Amino acid sequence: MERIEELFGKHQSGKITKAELDELFLELEKADRTLLSKLTEKYLDAPVPSNLDQLHEPTENLLERINKQINSKQRRSILKLWYPWIAAAAALAGSLYFVYKYNSRDMISTTNEHAQVISDVAPGxxxxxxxxxxxxxxxxxxxxxxxxxxxxxxxxxxxxxxxxxxxxxxxxxxxxxxxxxxxxxxxxxxxxxxxxxxxxxxxxxxxxxxxxxxxxxxxxxxxxxxxxxxxxxxxxxxxxxxxxxxxxxxxxxxxxxxxxxxxxxxxxxxxxxxxxxxxxxxxxxxxxxxxxxxxxxxxxxxxxxxxxSALAWKNGMLFFRDAPLQTVLAEVSRWYDVDIQYNGKPTQELFTGSVARTSNLSAMLRILQLTGVKTKLVAARNSRKLIIEP
Structure with missing residues (x-):
């Protein structure tokens, strides 16, 4: 745990070497479920590393390897956060690159005169x-x-x-x-x-x-x-x-x-x-x-x-096991007070995973993005909308 935190600190400060980055990924592969859960809680909302542009390539490659590993084992893309590789990606690698790639560095950017792209939504x-x-x-x-x-x-x-x-x-x-x-x-x-x-x-x-x-x-x-x-x-x-x-x-x-x-x-x-x-x-x-x-x-x-699954909400969790995307997003809509818009036919993939209800919406979006679901958040007047892209 101490070594992983040390390496992650270097990553966030932009001072990590390629050898240390490889060591970080190796340590994450070996980590058990308990450790990964702690890392997820601590680092899921970590700030963007200062040298993101230099580090994004190896991180993206890691995500690609993870997605290939999932698809080779199951035709349905089921995200299981307690699998070490997936948890590592969601907790660290995914938050270091994938989300930053998805979110604008500006909190809000105008898309038209009525709606604005927003990067996050606070929990209920x-x-x-x-x-x-x-x-x-x-x-x-x-x-x-x-x-x-x-x-x-x-x-x-x-x-x-x-x-x-x-x-x-x-x-x-x-x-x-x-x-x-x-x-x-x-x-x-x-x-x-x-x-x-x-x-x-x-x-x-x-x-x-x-x-x-x-x-x-x-x-x-x-x-x-x-x-x-x-x-x-x-x-x-x-x-x-x-x-x-x-x-x-x-x-x-x-x-x-x-x-x-x-x-x-x-x-x-x-x-x-x-x-x-x-x-x-x-x-x-x-x-x-x-x-x-x-x-x-x-x-x-x-x-x-x-x-x-049934009691997760009262225990402070958003938890899904083999759930269709529509089921996941229905709960997202209720808890984060966002409307859902599907552009195209929703995926038939099933999802398994969990996020604390105290997490911002971006934490859930990271999980969906790791399975290939494309999303966009917009705000107009007094409403917010999560758009699911084909």
Missing amino acids: GKRATLTLADGRTIVLDNANTGQLAKVAGTVISKTSNGELIYQDQAPGSDEVQNNVVSIPRGGEYQLQLPDGTKVRLNAATKIEYPTRFTGAERRVVLTGEAYFEVTKDAKHPFIVETADQQIKVLGTHFNVNTYQADRTITTLEEGSVRVSSLRGTKQSQTISPGQQSVLFNGGLEVSSADME
Whole structure:
């Protein structure tokens, strides 16, 4: 690790020799997954080396060798970041040349009077809007910490770590109002419901819930994606209702994804849930930890889940395993708040890899570029667009 950092420092300062550059590449080939992960985290957004023009040729040759190695093993170009050669390229070689070649050295250059090429987009963050029953709205990312409102005997507050919490100060009261939390693209937020249930909300998500749970059940309505940590209460089941299904639990941890219009995916991490379709055959299935239900065209199927992929977002990662480009870019669009434009037919290649959600968009673009996907970022007025070139 120390020798690699020393060599990389020389590369960035422009003082590395050809022999040392060859040594750097050799060390990267021998590095294990743990080391490469650390290098990726530390150097993925490294500055442009001062003598880039002199160093780009051997770096490009390295990338060419890597791409040939991938294609010789698989016809589908699947990028696996934990393979040493690929990780090395993504963490260092790719960031030393490929991205710098792609990005203009100027942050913004004009393409026409309406749009500008931009070099990067910052990641999403804690952004949400609370809508009260009387129609008032509170932009939570701009709101001060402390009490935001008091409705029907329930105090609504924002904590110092940016969580929205509900505290029932009138137990036994039957007065209930419905609130809505909406998460825009490029946002996420955490909510604690009146019963103590915690809900983590992903980008482009909306949840509706009462200010106080009364009656025989605790019911919320969800569109988008959320991870629930439900407070146990055997006498009052917790129900998550979506457009085409409902999930009934007593106390458990699970993820619900309704992003795709034709399917709803429920992934269970602990406990037990009963999933029921509300249309078509109106099937019901009980799923166990490590399993996933998929509701598609009214049919309900249960299978073992890829937990790493399903829960990556709530663990702070953008993670894909054998995912089509359209799936990758749909998540990119939501998290980085960019529109996607395809110029030509999208590639049929599948992608596997991961990037921290705290990374700028350029980190994800580097991965796509290593598989031959050509991209361009432009901004016009209040929108940003990622163009996928043929």
